[in-house]
Amino acid sequence: MCGIVGYIGHRKAYPILINGLKRLEYRGYDSAGVAILDNGEIDLYKCQGKVANLEALIGDDSKLLGTAGIGHTRWATHGPPNDVNAHPHSSGDGNMVMIHNGIIENYGPIRKELQKRGHKFVSDTDTEVLVQLIENILKNEQVSLFEAVRIALSEVVGAYAIVVMDKNNPNQLIAAKKGSPMVIGIGEDKEFFIASDATPIVEYTKEVVYLDDEEIAIIDREKGFKLKNIRNQEKTPYVQELEVQLEALEKGGYEHFMLKEIYEQPRSIRDSMRGRLRPQDGLVELGGIRDYIQKFVHAKRIIIIGCGTSWHAGLVGEYLFEDLARIPVEVEYASEFRYRNPVIDESDVVIAISQSGETADTLAAIELAKSKGATIIGICNVIGSSIPRATHAGSYTHAGPEIGVASTKAFTAQVTVLTLMALYVAHQKGSITDSRYRSLLFELDAIPGKVEQVLAQNDKIKYISEIYKDKPNALYLGRGYNFPVALEGALKLKEISYIHAEGYPAAEMKHGPIALIDEEMPVFVIAPRAGYYEKIVSNIQEVKARKGKIIAIITEGEEQVKEMAEHYIEIPDADECLMPLITSIPLQLLSYHIAVLRNCNVDQPRNLAKSVTVE
Numbered sequence: 076m077c078g079i080v081g082y083i084g085h086r087k088a089y090p091i092l093i094n095g096l097k098r099l100e101y102r103g104y105d106s107a108g109v110a111i112l113d114n115g116e117i118d119l120y121k122c123q124g125k126v127a128n129l130e131a132l133i134g135d136d137s138k139l140l141g142t143a144g145i146g147h148t149r150w151a152t153h154g155p156p157n158d159v160n161a162h163p164h165s166s167g168d169g170n171m172v173m174i175h176n177g178i179i180e181n182y183g184p185i186r187k188e189l190q191k192r193g194h195k196f197v198s199d200t201d202t203e204v205l206v207q208l209i210e211n212i213l214k215n216e217q218v219s220l221f222e223a224v225r226i227a228l229s230e231v232v233g234a235y236a237i238v239v240m241d242k243n244n245p246n247q248l249i250a251a252k253k254g255s256p257m258v259i260g261i262g263e264d265k266e267f268f269i270a271s272d273a274t275p276i277v278e279y280t281k282e283v284v285y286l287d288d289e290e291i292a293i294i295d296r297e298k299g300f301k302l303k304n305i306r307n308q309e310k311t312p313y314v315q316e317l318e319v320q321l322e323a324l325e326k327g328g329y330e331h332f333m334l335k336e337i338y339e340q341p342r343s344i345r346d347s348m349r350g351r352l353r354p355q356d357g358l359v360e361l362g363g364i365r366d367y368i369q370k371f372v373h374a375k376r377i378i379i380i381g382c383g384t385s386w387h388a389g390l391v392g393e394y395l396f397e398d399l400a401r402i403p404v405e406v407e408y409a410s411e412f413r414y415r416n417p418v419i420d421e422s423d424v425v426i427a428i429s430q431s432g433e434t435a436d437t438l439a440a441i442e443l444a445k446s447k448g449a450t451i452i453g454i455c456n457v458i459g460s461s462i463p464r465a466t467h468a469g470s471y472t473h474a475g476p477e478i479g480v481a482s483t484k485a486f487t488a489q490v491t492v493l494t495l496m497a498l499y500v501a502h503q504k505g506s507i508t509d510s511r512y513r514s515l516l517f518e519l520d521a522i523p524g525k526v527e528q529v530l531a532q533n534d535k536i537k538y539i540s541e542i543y544k545d546k547p548n549a550l551y552l553g554r555g556y557n558f559p560v561a562l563e564g565a566l567k568l569k570e571i572s573y574i575h576a577e578g579y580p581a582a583e584m585k586h587g588p589i590a591l592i593d594e595e596m597p598v599f600v601i602a603p604r605a606g607y608y609e610k611i612v613s614n615i616q617e618v619k620a621r622k623g624k625i626i627a628i629i630t631e632g633e634e635q636v637k638e639m640a641e642h643y644i645e646i647p648d649a650d651e652c653l654m655p656l657i658t659s660i661p662l663q664l665l666s667y668h669i670a671v672l673r674n675c676n677v678d679q680p681r682n683l684a685k686s687v688t689v690e
């Protein structure tokens with residue numbers, strides 16, 4: 076939701092902070108700020124807008140010599156995006172500054188109590204309340220900075236990833252985490268990096284510690300790094316070796332991260348199968364869930380939870396597990412599931428899908444299901460993030476860092492892992508014939524090459540985008556396995572081009588939405604040969620009869636729909652259950668090109684953030 080970054084060591088802090096904020100800007104970009112501690116004074120700069128606005132505000136940074144500092148890029152939760160509400164926030168006496176990612180739910184009563192004690196607030200934020208609570212404790216209870224932070228956090232309810240810097244403790248940063256992500260990089264000769272994820276850290280060190288909930292780090296440039304929990308118990312830091320490479324974070328010559336990530340899909344799908352798919356041996360091996368395979372085999376039901384694109388991947392999972400493994404599946408929006416008092420018991424297997432591994436609603440849904448005895452299996456793209464740590468087992472997608480806010484390669488990686496899982500379980504259950512099982516293994520193995528073929532049509536897809544870029548609405552239609560793809564295609568267009576778009580099961584049109592059809596309505600129809608082809612042809616005829624403009628995704632060589640459509644994109648043939656891995660690609664490119672042609676900010680669309688770590 077927000078991006079936090081901190082540094083203490085022997086280098087100038089500002090360049091590390093500002094570059095770190097640029098890498099974290101995908102998490103939120105309503106406002107940004109930095110605070111640098113230099114010679115006992117805190118230089119604080121913050122403003123509304125993107126990190127570039129902050130750089131412009133600071134101008135000549137040669138004066139910023141301090142070797143300790145914190146920085147923040149915001150996605151507003153409390154109070155509008157403006158200069159005053161930007162982080163870092165200061166204590167009343169100005170001696171302390173703090174950055175925060177998360178929500179303090181009981182900030183109202185705390186604010187009132189502090190106001191009674193004479194504290195004054197200049198912002199609308201919960202963060203300013205927390206930093207002044209720490210200030211109040213530090214002063215009145217005559218305790219250490221760590222102890223003041225610990226006591227304050229014991230009083231708050233909510234989620235936080237905070238870094239506190241105090242000019243009276245110039246050699247220390249105090250960092251704490253609960254419900255929002257935080258990773259600490261351990262550099263050489265007592266330098267330390269703090270960030271919401273590894274991207275600002277990886278160029279300086281590969282040694283990292285992912286903080287667990289309710290852990291507090293005392294980071295001291297002389298004494299080193301100590302970890303305690305909120306109950307004041309010493310903890311042993313688990314130092315991991317970062318796998319992500321710096322070049323994975325760069326655009327690699329593409330204009331936008333989103334386009335780079337679309338083109339990475341042959342590799343990211345291949346990487347998500349690597350070591351797991353062995354067609355020659357007729358094997359699918361998912362080591363991460365091997366110990367739980369019998370839970371799947373005997374499951375009365377599978378519940379799949381997620382949000383947004385991950386929820387769409389879950390819908391594909393429903394078709395896969397029911398079709399191949401013959402297990403009833405329910406797909407739930409995590410935000411609904413967590414509050415509707417669902418009926419869950421220990422016979423349930425819950426699959427939680429998340430690219431970031433930090434989505435608050437999905438995390439909460441996991442905790443609910445776990446509390447009722449269900450087995451929780453994760454499918455996540457960020458190693459060491461909160462969701463994998465909350466599950467019993469799982470399989471990572473190996474899509475690599477996804478920086479573009481609109482999810483693309485993570486979606487196809489999630490569907491790849493779901494396909495592997497469904498095949499693995501189906502084979503264990505004997506719910507699939509050996510011949511279909513083996514044939515699907517080889518077909519799945521060939522998918523990266525088929526995705527390459529679709530990407531090769533980028534120019535044609537861009538041409539089609541130019542024709543429809545100014546339409547105010549769009550409809551996406553699909554059937555069976557491609558119904559979730561219709562939803563995902565519509566979401567892509569909505570979130571990066573701001574065009575209103577809806578996805579529907581194609582047969583659903585005649586139950587109302589067909590009233591929307593006229594000559595102004597572009598209708599993107601996913602109509603591959605595999606799966607309900609004749610049915611979707613009649614749906615296309617229904618749309619044509621109302622003058623709707625058909626843009627069809629068809630199997631190469633298919634003539635019937637080609638003649639009916641204004642435009643068509645040909646894709647290679649594949650088994651129906653593997654189609655989402657192919658049919659989603661042209662829709663990603665369509666939304667990308669339309670958004671670029673509309674001069675939208677493709678990688679950082681308005682109002683959005685890459686990871687929604689608050690409710």
Ligand code: AGP
Pocket residue numbers: 382383384385428429430431432433434437480481482483570684685686687
């Ligand atoms: C997808 O393009 C969006 N960025 C959004 O819907 C996203 O899929 C959703 O917020 C879930 O995020 P997660 O996969 O990181 O949990």
